[in-house]
Amino acid sequence: MSSIAGSKSGLTWAVHISVLLLVLLWLFPTIGLLISSFRTSDQIATSGWWDALFTQEQNMVLRAKPPKAQNQEGATWVISGNIFADNDESPATISVWGTSSREISKYTPGETADLGDKGKLTVEANGDYRLENTTEFSGKRGGRVFVTATAPPKFTLDNYRTVLFSGSTTDSMAKAFFNTLTVTIPATIIPIVIAAFAAYALAWMRFPGRALLIAAVVGLLVVPLQLALIPLLRLHLAIGIGKGYLGVWLAHTGFGLPLAIYLLRNYMVGLPRDIIENAKVDGATDFQIFTRIILPLSFPALASFAIFQFLWTWNDLLVAKVFLIDATGETTVMTNQIVELLGTRGGNWEILATAAFVSIAVPLAVFFAMQRYLVRGLLAGSVK
Amino acid sequence: MNPALQGLITIVIGVGGCLAYFYLSNQFLDRVLFPGTGEHAGRNINRANQIRPWLFLFPAIFALTLYLAYPVVETLRLSLTDRNAGGAFVGLANYRQMMDEPKFWEAMKNNMLWLIVVPAAATAFGLLAAQLTDRIKWGNIAKSLIFMPMAISFVGASVIFKLVYDTRAADQDQIGVLNALWLTFDGETSSLIFLRLVPAIIVLAFGAFMAYGIYLTLRPLIWGEAERGGGSWWTVPLRAAVAIGAAWLLWLSLKSIFNLFTVTLPYGEPQTWLTVPFWNNFFLMVVLIWIQTGFAMVILSAALRGIPEETIEAAIIDGASPFDIFFKIKVPQIMSTIVVVWTTITLVVLKVFDIVYAMTNGQWETQVLANYMYDKLFRANDWGVGSASAIIIMLLVTPILIWNVYTTRKEMR
Incomplete structure (x- = not known):
C-alpha cells in the first residue's frame, strides 16, 4: 500500500x-x-x-465613578480612574469611544470630549479617564461612557460551579450524576456474571437444543427494546417493583444479555480446547474450569462487553424514563435532566453546554482509556 | 436509604447471589442429587452432566424470556386489545386507528428517509475515513477522534448540534455555526459551487451507486447466471425487489438534482433549521451520521486490513490506479462487511428515539416511529396504538433478524 x-x-x-x-x-x-x-x-x-479564541472587539456601556468620588484640584473638580477597573471589567484596549448611545464611536483614545456644562472628558486607550469641570459635580450616578474595546480571550469556570456545586434544583447536575452512577454500575456488572455462565455452557457443554438456543440469542439481539416497554412496565407495576432502581437494573440486565452472551460465547469458543480437556482429565469440575480457567482467559471479552454496557446504560434515556423516573423526579438521570434543561432553559447555553459536558466527560474518559477493548468488542459482535 | 448504598448492596446481593446460585446448585447436583461415588457413580456423573448446562443457563434463559421474548408476545396481544374497554379483544382496530392518523404516516415516511440516508451516509463516510486513515502515520489518532462520538450520548449529541443549528435574529451576531456559514453565502459563485454543485455531485454519486447496484442484482437474471451459479429460485423475486427499490432511489436522486438547480434559496436570512419542513429531517440525521460514522470506520478499516496483500500487489503490477484498486479490488472483497455495517446501522436507525425527542420532539414534521410510539404510550396513554406501532418497528426489524439467524446457523454448521 x-x-x-x-x-x-x-x-x-x-x-x-x-x-x-x-x-x-x-x-x-x-x-x-x-x-x-x-x-x-x-x-x-x-x-x-x-x-472566543481570538482577541475580541466588543461594545460596552460603562460608568465613570459617581460624583461623590470627586476631588478638588485648584479651581477644577476632577473625577478620575480607570473605566474598566471601576466597572469590574477585565482590562481591554479602547479603539473608539463616545458619550451618547447615538454616537458611540465619536472620539478616539486621547481625545477630549466637551460635554458642555457637564465638563470635559478624556479617555485613554487603556481605559484611564479624567473628567474635569469648573463647577462641582452633582447627582448620584457617574456619567455613561460608550467604549468599543478589544479584549483578550476570557474564560470562566463559573458555569461548572453552578452546574456541579450550586445545589440549585433546576441547574444542578450533582444529584443526577450520582443517580446515573447508581443506575450504571449494577446494570453493567450483573449481566456480565449471568452471561458468562450461559456463554460457557453454550460454548463448551454438550446438550440437546444448544444450536437452537444460540440462534435464539442471535435473534433476540436485534429485538427492539421498544417492544418491551409496555409489558415490562405493567409487569413491574403488578409485582410491586414499580418505578425505581431495581426495575431499571433488571431491565438493563435483560436488554444487555443477548449481546453479552453472544460476545462472550464467540470469544470462549475460540479458547484452546486442550486446556479445557486437560483440566477435565485432571478431574476439574465444570464449575472449577469456568472460574479458574475460562473467566481469567476471557478478560478481553468481558472488558469489551463491560464498556459497551457501561456506555449504553450511561447514555440511555428511554429505559430510564420508562422504568426509573417517577413523578417526583428524585431519581432523574443526567440525560433526562439535560432534556429537561433543553425545554426550560433552551436559550441558556452556558448551563446547557456545561451540563452536557459533565454528562459526556465520564464516557469520553472511559472511551479513550479503553478504546482497544471497545474496538475489539465491536469487531466481535457488530450486530446489536 | 441512600441510593448509592442501595446500589452497592444490590451489586453485592446480585453478584453474590448469582455466584452463590451457580456454586450451590452445582454442589447440590454433585453431592446430593447424583453423588459421583458409590454404587451408581458412573450413571450419576452422566446424569449430573446432562443437567449441569441447564443450571448454567437458567438465569440467562429466565431473564431473556421474561425481558425480551415474553414482551414480544405480550405487545402483540396488547396491540389487539383496547385498554379503555378493559382489555377486550378488538382485532385490528388499533392498527386501523393508527393508519388513519396522518402523524403515523409522517413517522413512516420519515423513518424510510432515515433508513435510506443514515446507513448510506455513515457507511460511505466510514469507508472513506477507513481508507484514508489506513494510509497515513497519524491515522490511528485520526481514527480515534472520528470514533469519539460513539461515546457521546444521543442527548449530548443533540445539545451539541442544537448549538450548531442555533438561530439569532438577522441584526444580531449568529452564535450557531450553520447560520454564520449560511450568511456568508450571497448567491454568487461560491454559493453556486457549495450549495448546488457539490450536493448535486454527492447525490449523483449516490444515484450512480444505485445504478451499479441495479446492474449487479439484475445481471445474473439477464445472463441466466443464476442457474449456472447455483442460485435458488427464491432469489429471483428478491433480486427484482431490490432492483425496484434501487430504481426508485435512483429516480429520487435524479429528481432532487433537478430540484437543486431550480430551487430559490433565501440568501442572507438566518434560518431556524429545525423548523424547515422536510429538510429538518436531514439536520436530525446528521447527528446520527456523526455518531455512527466512527463505528462504520472501525469495522471497515479492520476489513480493509484483512484483504490479502497479493490481490492489491497484483493490481498494482497490472497498472491499476488507486481508485481502481479501491473500487474494483478492495470494495468487492469487503462487501459482506459493508452489508453487516449497513444492517447494524439500520437497526440503530429503527430504534432512534433520543435525538428526535430531545431536538424537536416530532414537531415540524420530524416524527419517527420510536418517538411516535413513546408519544402514544406515555402522553396519550394509549397502550393499544402504542403497542401497534411497536409491532410495526418489530416488523421492520424482522428481515434483519431472520437474516442474522440464518447466517449464524450457516456459520455454525
Missing part, C-alpha cells in the same frame, strides 16, 4: 489534507460546546464561540 502512496506524493498530500479536514469536521461541533461551557452567558449570546 505504501508503494502506491510513495510513488505519488501529490496524492499523499491530498490524503493528509482530507483526513485533517474530516477530523476537524468531526471535532468541530464538540469543541464548540466545550468552549461555550467556559464562556459567560453574555459572551455566548453576543458572539459565536469561534470568536
